[in-house]
Amino acid sequence: MTAQDILNVLRKMFQRFRATPWFRVTYLVLLGLIVAQLYTLTQSPVACIAILLMPVSVFVVPYWLGERKMRRFAENAAPVFAIAILVAAATFTQSLLAQPDPLELRSFPTFQSTPTMVLSNGTVQPYHAPPDTNFTFRVKLTTSVNGAPGDYLVYLNLTVVRGLNAFERPSFAMAFDAANSTSNNTLNGTWFAKRMTLGDSIYGYGFSVRDQGTNWTVSGADFGPLTASGWTFYGFFTYATAFSMTLPVIFYFLILFMWWYTRRSRQARTRMLGKLPEASASKDEPTDKPKAEIEFGSKASKAAAFTCTNCGADVRESDAKCPKCGAVFED
Numbered sequence: 056m057t058a059q060d061i062l063n064v065l066r067k068m069f070q071r072f073r074a075t076p077w078f079r080v081t082y083l084v085l086l087g088l089i090v091a092q093l094y095t096l097t098q099s100p101v102a103c104i105a106i107l108l109m110p111v112s113v114f115v116v117p118y119w120l121g122e123r124k125m126r127r128f129a130e131n132a133a134p135v136f137a138i139a140i141l142v143a144a145a146t147f148t149q150s151l152l153a154q155p156d157p158l159e160l161r162s163f164p165t166f167q168s169t170p171t172m173v174l175s176n177g178t179v180q181p182y183h184a185p186p187d188t189n190f191t192f193r194v195k196l197t198t199s200v201n202g203a204p205g206d207y208l209v210y211l212n213l214t215v216v217r218g219l220n221a222f223e224r225p226s227f228a229m230a231f232d233a234a235n236s237t238s239n240n241t242l243n244g245t246w247f248a249k250r251m252t253l254g255d256s257i258y259g260y261g262f263s264v265r266d267q268g269t270n271w272t273v274s275g276a277d278f279g280p281l282t283a284s285g286w287t288f289y290g291f292f293t294y295a296t297a298f299s300m301t302l303p304v305i306f307y308f309l310i311l312f313m314w315w316y317t318r319r320s321r322q323a324r325t326r327m328l329g330k331l332p333e334a335s336a337s338k339d340e341p342t343d344k345p346k347a348e349i350e351f352g353s354k355a356s357k358a359a360a361f362t363c364t365n366c367g368a369d370v371r372e373s374d375a376k377c378p379k380c381g382a383v384f385e386d
Contacts, residue, residue, distance in 0.1 A: 070366075074382060083131060086116055087138025090303075094143045094296070109139075110307035114314070121363060128311050132304065140300055144292040151278055152285055157182045160194070160261060160274045169270040171199045172207070177262045179280050186255035186282045193232060193248045194262040194274065202241040204231035207264055209247040212276070214259035219294050227251065229262075257283050257291055 072078055089112055096105035113135050117128065160177030162168045177194035184190070192211050208228065215223040231237075232248035239245070261276035281288075363370050368379035376383045 082116065082120060083134050084138060086113055086131075086135045088142060090135060090139035091142035091146065094139060094300070094303075095146055097299070106303055107306065109303040110310055113307055114310050125311070125315050128314075129308075132307055136300055136304055136307075140293060140296045144289055144296045147292045147296070148285060148289045151288060152281065155182070157279050158277050160277060162272045162274045167271065167273040169266075169272045171270065172264050172266065172272040173197045174209075174262050174264055174272055174274040177260075177274050179260060182279055183281050187252055188280075188282070189250060189252050190280050191248055191250050192229070192260060192262075193246060194229070195244050195246050196241055196264055197244045198241040200242060203239065204241065204245050204247070207241065207266055209262065209264045211249045212261045212263055212273075214276075216257035216259075216291060219291075226263075253280065253282060255282055257287060 090109045093105045093109045093112070096102065099105075113131060114128065117131055122128065157178045157180075159175070162172075162174040164170065173196070175195050175197065177192075179190055179192045181188065181190065194209065196207060196209055198207070211227045211229055213223075213225055213227065215225070217223060227249050229247040229249040232246040234246075234248075237244075237246040257278070258280060259276055259278050260280075262274040264272050363377040363380065363382060366377060366380040366382070368377055370377055
């Protein structure tokens with residue numbers, strides 16, 4: 056058997072598979088996986104492009120495969136975005152739980168930061184631990200002038216997730232940490248610490264500092280410590296992903312409406328062009344129109360409105376089955 060024979064066999068197998076309902080199921084599942092991977096890019100600098108690519112891909116792929124029914128496009132949104140939400144939530148959960156150590160938090164000069172105060176090396180230890188463990192939060196304060204630890208108020212900003220819409224954001228004053236050869240002069244870097252016991256919840260933490268005036272500096276934030284189970288984090292990320300997926304869904308239906316409106320306008324123009332010869336004849340104009348003009352109207356009135364999803368042939372809106380391959384269309 057030659058390579059051409061193998062290709063012909065594979066082509067016939069694909070055409071038979073394309074005629075089954077499983078073909079649509081397959082490409083919807085693959086679309087869900089693609090959208091999930093695009094969603095993970097929203098955490099990067101290309102977030103705007105990823106948000107646009109998600110709805111565009113959900114529309115373009117079925118259209119490229121021959122889908123032309125408005126109802127099918129609308130139905131595609133539910134399984135594709137549901138799969139994307141579940142897969143993206145699992146990806147974020149796995150990524151967080153696989154992280155062995157906390158990220159070192161720091162302040163940024165251009166974001167909620169006073170130039171005279173810098174926070175760095177903010178961590179929590181241990182990072183992975185069962186509930187009711189004693190945790191130590193530490194952060195380093197460095198100032199641009201000489202100062203004593205008592206001249207600054209350093210806080211641990213803790214976020215506790217109690218439910219889908221229940222959050223607590225307590226702040227705890229941190230004390231000067233004399234261990235680890237810390238300096239008493241904040242110009243050289245002074246460590247502050249807070250030790251506390253935490254239960255079974257999802258936590259997020261960050262740090263802030265205020266001087267004796269009204270100047271503040273705030274660090275970044277991160278999840279931690281990780282005391283909850285993997286299923287708890289998965290439920291949280293599923294809810295958060297579903298909520299943030301609202302914008303791509305809105306964009307998708309906006310694209311769908313624009314396509315539907317454009318198609319309806321084109322069909323209206325086609326019907327109007329198909330009636331032009333008859334309308335002209337009713338005004339006592341010569342009936343012996345040029346053949347080319349009559350044929351143009353006839354072709355326009357029979358313009359294809361759909362494409363067969365089985366063989367790709369042009370199909371009129373009134374056809375109950377494909378004139379080329381005989382596939383029966385659903386309503």
